[in-house]
Amino acid sequence: MTIDMTLDDCRALDRADPLRNLRDLFTLPEGVIYLDGNSLGVMPAATPARVAEVVAQEWGTGLIRSWNTARWIDLPQRLGNKLARLIGAAPDEVMCTDSTSINLYKVLFAAMSQVIDSGDAARRTVVSERSNFPTDLYIAESLCRERGFTLKLIDSVDALPAALTPEVAVLMLTHVNYRTGAMHDMTAVTMAAHAVGALTVWDLAHSAGAVPVTLNESDADFAIGCGYKYLNGGPGAPAFVWVNTRHASKFDQPLSGWFGHAAPFEFTPHYRPAPGVARYLCGTQPIISLSALECGLDTLLAAEPFNADFGPMAALRTKSLELTDAFIALVEARCPGRFTLVTPRAHAQRGSQVCLAMKNPDEAQGNAAYAIVQALIARGVIGDFRAGDAQTPHILRFGFTPLYLSFEDVWDSVEHLVQVLDNNEWRRPEFNQKNAVT
Amino acid sequence: MTIDMTLDDCRALDRADPLRNLRDLFTLPEGVIYLDGNSLGVMPAATPARVAEVVAQEWGTGLIRSWNTARWIDLPQRLGNKLARLIGAAPDEVMCTDSTSINLYKVLFAAMSQVIDSGDAARRTVVSERSNFPTDLYIAESLCRERGFTLKLIDSVDALPAALTPEVAVLMLTHVNYRTGAMHDMTAVTMAAHAVGALTVWDLAHSAGAVPVTLNESDADFAIGCGYKYLNGGPGAPAFVWVNTRHASKFDQPLSGWFGHAAPFEFTPHYRPAPGVARYLCGTQPIISLSALECGLDTLLAAEPFNADFGPMAALRTKSLELTDAFIALVEARCPGRFTLVTPRAHAQRGSQVCLAMKNPDEAQGNAAYAIVQALIARGVIGDFRAGDAQTPHILRFGFTPLYLSFEDVWDSVEHLVQVLDNNEWRRPEFNQKNAVT
Known part of the structure; x- marks a missing residue:
């Protein structure tokens, strides 16, 4: 050029x-x-026709029966499996659900719980960037205040090595910065965090569908992201959550609603989390918006045949x-x-x-x-x-x-x-x- | 008959x-x-045409501009104001947002915070019914464990007077039971709870649009409910949250996402809650599903002319x-x-x-x-x-x-x-x- x-x-x-x-x-x-x-x-x-079908046929005619016949019940997982191919995740590791902010709350809480449970009482710092997307910082502020952690904000990625001390419990970063478009090296940063015993939480809002993401290859711990940007899911489309399989069945997340229960339709009075990432579901999902997200994911999967052997995206x-x-x-x-x-x-x-x-x-x-x-x-x-x-x-x-x-x-x-x-x-x-x- | x-x-x-x-x-x-x-x-x-308009015109043609031009930004409040007329709430007291489970987490957390802040360290019990809808109990279990409260379940409403002791911080009930259809007397129960210094959290999932609800007249404290049952909002339609004005600006809820910020589009790094119930918003809402809910609310408001002087519903x-x-x-x-x-x-x-x-x-x-x-x-x-x-x-x-x-x-x-x-x-x-x- x-x-x-x-x-x-x-x-x-x-x-x-x-x-x-x-x-x-x-x-x-x-x-x-x-x-x-x-x-x-x-x-x-494809979206208008698909949404019209969900509204007029699946809801209008199928009514309550569509939870089974139209497999509404499987939507968060089915969409998660499509998305997994774009972000370097494996099948059944991703759920499309709720909003980015809410999913961040779930995974940051879970990451904090792991550190608390480890007994390392000196490890009570969450590190992030001052330039991170504000809602991420707001959620982190809330959880830090509630759970006795300190939120430490660095001014640039150059400050990261010095910030990664043994007190750091969680490094919470947005992979691609919303204001500047600057992208972190997920593998190198994750490795640096792990070297001091910290867990990583990645916000993929500006990454999923935009740049190659290698969650498993980078050995990341938790990730969340947004369905309405590069995934073309529609205004306020449901977001997503990914949890490394080594953590997925280990913790409870606090938003323990019935859809994350091992047997939601047994209506038992006590919570028993579903195995794996399914426990990161909470309440009933907005099926119309979720169905629109699937059309968006399909546009990205349509590019797969052009990838040859160079991997997703x-x-x-x-x-x-x-x-x-x-x-x-x-x-x-x-x-x-x-x-x-x-x-x-x-x-x-x-x-x-x-x-x-x-x-x-x-x-x-x-x-x-x-x-x-x-x-x-x-x-x-x-x-x-x-x-x-x-x-x-x-x-x-x-x-x-x-x-x-x-x-x-x-x-x-x-x-x-x-x-x-x-x-x-x-x-x-x-x-x-x-x-x-x- | x-x-x-x-x-x-x-x-x-x-x-x-x-x-x-x-x-x-x-x-x-x-x-x-x-x-x-x-x-x-x-x-x-009316729903298929309205949803088609939101998808093809507001999203498809308006794109990002529709946050302003189609007033997507106001949807949770505009719908909340319609719903308020059905549940005995005042304008600007209700937000349509997120799921019932997530809204319950917000208000139960806020109610607990009020009790914690009051300094009454002996008041650490949440009372509910064993027959309550399971997701309510799961969310309460989670918050009780996290915040050092005890969840006490009663077997029937007859046990309520004995259960309302000075240790009770919150009485959390579903107004109409999902299994039996039995309805509580909201005013009497709220009064009994207040008499021992407890706050009330009401789940209106089977009440809103089904039976008269008198939140302000009953002097309730917090309420949440569901958009996809009697409100005809569509599968997994967004839920709602109501907070008594005496509490609404007093607490932070933990899911402090950017939509509950006093100035979300200033993108400031620190959280400053919006005044009133707007602080109970969290992330970006699923606009297509939320728009469908408005059509459902309108069907109930169509019955208003028949109410004569007998009040809503x-x-x-x-x-x-x-x-x-x-x-x-x-x-x-x-x-x-x-x-x-x-x-x-x-x-x-x-x-x-x-x-x-x-x-x-x-x-x-x-x-x-x-x-x-x-x-x-x-x-x-x-x-x-x-x-x-x-x-x-x-x-x-x-x-x-x-x-x-x-x-x-x-x-x-x-x-x-x-x-x-x-x-x-x-x-x-x-x-x-x-x-x-x-």
Whole structure:
């Protein structure tokens, strides 16, 4: 990729792209270049019909009988088995259920319980990053307060070696940072944590369906993640939970609802956890939303035939890096001096998104990043804005989903960005009013 | 209602029923008399189109913008405000979110925290009923173990006065029992609990949309319940949580996810709970399933014009009691000596279901109740079976939803029951094999 890449070059890349037809698995709205699949994935073309079938046939006609006949009861596991193939997990190790925050509560509680049960009373620290997704920190705060642990936040990955002391019970990290797109080396970090006797909890919200994940190969301990981003499961789609088999049957998680019971329909008064990861289920799942998630998972599995012998996600990862490389190269070539690249340039440290900050100090502190994102949205290029604080800049965030984005989309989005800047379009008042959610 | 009620009498009751047209709000499958709305409610006729709109338009076209433009962000509160009218709550006191089990965890934790914070170290008992719905007991077991409380189970409501000692921190009851249909007097029980300084947690799974509930008038403390039974929200529909305003802003609940934060989209690293019941939200909600729940709530609100001055649920309650009275009278008249009525005969103690046990001791201990339910299902009369144990009999359970059931349905279901018994149909082998879920 050179800095003088042209629209024709992008079209040539699209013609040579082995994944180009996967775009047909989605319903992309007219006039939109969607660079926000890291916030809410695009609707698979199969979803409306599948959801309509679940509503009108399975519920409307089957009614209560569909728990058996439509196998609603198996959905968390069946979807978990599909997802397992994307995150380096084995069959029956993953459940699709509840929300990311709730699943984090379950696994962090379970990890803490293991440490408490070990009798090592000096090991009462949970380490995470200050830049982790806030809900992860909120859940950790709650559990630390309740269970007598200390939450220690590091400012960057460089501080990790020094932070990994024998007091650390759990290292809780998000694999790909939601703001910067920076990716941890899961294997190396897990090994470092294990070397001091700490357990690892990984949040895969920006990883599952976006980058290769090797949970078992990396010997991770616990993982959770989100169904509505790169998994294309729909707004607020149920999340997932994975537990290493060496832990799965060892602990009770506190949200011990009937669906995690060894025999939920025996209606016994005392809790007896199901074997394995099934004990991480709690209550009745939202079947319509869960069914929509299956259509999203199927879009990712459709890329499997292109992976050859390079393992899960290999083909998607290759294209993802090519897309983000192209976007970075074009922004740097066509908007010189305007942006700082926040996302790591090194492939091994990059997720499937590109984040930019304003280079000019006045613009970096002002409203420019927000307003540029709004001006792009008005042109149909949907990315998002994430506010900074004293330590971190405001950012423009662009997610690249190789399933449905083309190299021409990359060209066009940069072309729009150039026009927003050259025309000073972003200075218009309507792009400088804040909404509640972006 | 006399024991010589005829089919013509039932038809006359239907003609006189002011709620008879509400049945048109539902899509009832052909050839089915559905007496299982206490397990999974019938699909409202409006739901398929509404769900299709959420999927294809709000998600498919609106994408991430719909958090603002379709007000997804407000759904838990908007639905909570509709539900509030059915359960004697005020606006902004209810949130529709997560599952019943998870909401119970939140409120029971909060109730325990209040007692712990009060400094009364002797008050560490949670009282409930052995016959409570199992998931409630499992969640209570978990929290009691974790927080140093004792769970004390009483065998019947008669034991309640003796159980309410100064050691009781929380009285956790299900308002209408899932197996028997017996209903507690919420006001009297709450008053008795408060008299010894205990807080009350009410599970409204079989009450909301089924019977009048008077949370504020009864001065209850916490309540949770289910969206997929009498609220017709769809399979696994999100549940709800209500907290008395005197407690709502006082405690943190442990599942402190970003949606319960005072400013979730500021992405601050520390948790600051939202004011009021909004802090009982946790993670991102399953928007498709949540949208379907709104259609269910609307079917109940459609009955409001018939309530006159008798308060929420008055018209539905009147018809519910007439339906269950008719069913009891017809079963007793036409199947003499075969069944024992498990559900209380007294209106004040009856929910919206009728439960029967076999009278003959051999049949009571054997497979008869199960097989009769299966034989009825094969005839299109869908009720369900709940297994007994050493203390309690096997039961046949029939839920009566006044929104979509007629008196002729009652007649027909008893007619089928008579034939199942008279023909010994229930003794066929195919009705004597157990399924996983009934």
